[in-house]
Amino acid sequence: ATPTALLVGTGRGAQLGVLIKGPEVLESTRKVDTVVLDKTGTVTAGRMTLVSVHVADGVSETEALRLAGALEHASEHPIARAIAAGAADRVGELPTVDDFRNEEGLGVQGIVDGKAVLVGRERLLSQWGVQLDSSLLEAKQAAEQAGRTAVGVAWDGAARAVLVVADTVKPGSPEAVAGLKSLGLKPVLLTGDNADAARAVAAEVGIDDVIAEVLPKDKVDVVARLQAEGRVVAMVGDGVNDAAALARADLGLAMGTGTDVAIEASDLTLVRGDLRAAVDAIRLSRRTLGTIK
Ligand code: ADP
Numbered sequence: 001a002t003p004t005a006l007l008v009g010t011g012r013g014a015q016l017g018v019l020i021k022g023p024e025v026l027e028s029t030r031k032v033d034t035v036v037l038d039k040t041g042t043v044t045a046g047r048m049t050l051v052s053v054h055v056a057d058g059v060s061e062t063e064a065l066r067l068a069g070a071l072e073h074a075s076e077h078p079i080a081r082a083i084a085a086g087a088a089d090r091v092g093e094l095p096t097v098d099d100f101r102n103e104e105g106l107g108v109q110g111i112v113d114g115k116a117v118l119v120g121r122e123r124l125l126s127q128w129g130v131q132l133d134s135s136l137l138e139a140k141q142a143a144e145q146a147g148r149t150a151v152g153v154a155w156d157g158a159a160r161a162v163l164v165v166a167d168t169v170k171p172g173s174p175e176a177v178a179g180l181k182s183l184g185l186k187p188v189l190l191t192g193d194n195a196d197a198a199r200a201v202a203a204e205v206g207i208d209d210v211i212a213e214v215l216p217k218d219k220v221d222v223v224a225r226l227q228a229e230g231r232v233v234a235m236v237g238d239g240v241n242d243a244a245a246l247a248r249a250d251l252g253l254a255m256g257t258g259t260d261v262a263i264e265a266s267d268l269t270l271v272r273g274d275l276r277a278a279v280d281a282i283r284l285s286r287r288t289l290g291t292i293k
């Protein structure tokens with residue numbers, strides 16, 4: 001590859017809304033055969049809204065929203081923002097939190113109104129020895145089968161509520177997935193979210209391979225495993241929790257709308273956060289390098 005052709009390629013990339021870290025990146029782009037896509041914030045908008053609240057017997061919905069909303073107000077996670085905003089809309093001003101702790105990929109915990117409160121995955125609740133009762137479990141499963149994300153709320157040693165948030169697939173995502181497939185690439189959806197919600201999103205955009213319930217620290221291992229199988233892997237992500245996987249991948253692509261950490265770890269940035277630009281970038285690199293071989 002001549003340096004001039006590569007530079008022309010990177011210039012063309014900028015016009016397509018793709019920032020390329022260096023001309024040499026185009027070379028690895030061309031060899032990619034598998035594209036791992038983070039779900040939340042990459043395939044979906046990552047702008048979730050609180051859609052329903054389910055409480056255990058004798059629990060007030062207002063109290064559940066007050067406590068969970070206060071706790072989530074301290075977190076930046078898309079689920080947290082949805083819960084904090086939905087709670088503030090419904091119950092007004094939220095109390096302050098002490099001893100806040102974020103459990104990466106699991107949920108949040110802290111002290112609100114003198115109570116030890118927990119919001120997150122069932123796995124986090126069970127780490128505290130707390131179980132959802134049958135009615136909460138039913139609400140959670142129904143929501144997940146509909147492609148939504150449900151989190152549990154616990155305080156004073158018992159599960160008290162399930163909060164359901166919904167995200168939407170970005171308008172360009174189905175077209176982008178179709179484009180990746182037409183280039184002969186295999187798309188894989190990767191998420192920390194539950195398998196039902198992940199499969200519902202995958203079906204909506206046309207992805208067959210789903211790897212769900214992966215902890216943030218384990219996303220990098222998924223990429224490494226695919227590489228060990230002989231695949232040349234591109235990873236597309238937006239979050240802090242995607243950074244290690246983006247760096248490990250043969251080609252890392254960050255959403256320009258995502259976190260700085262993800263952008264720094266990547267080779268390419270999709271400036272407008274539109275997945276279709278990933279297809280353009282791969283097509284461009286093939287064309288650029290194809291003509292100069
Ligand atoms: P993704 O891989 O889709 O970007 P994460 O790894 O960030 O998702 O989160 C995985 C799961 O952990 C979420 O689907 C949710 O169940 C739980 N979770 C993470 N952060 C929070 C939070 N702040 N509040 C409630 N639940 C959370």
Ligand code: MG
Nearest residue numbers: 038040041239
């Ligand atoms: Mg994400």
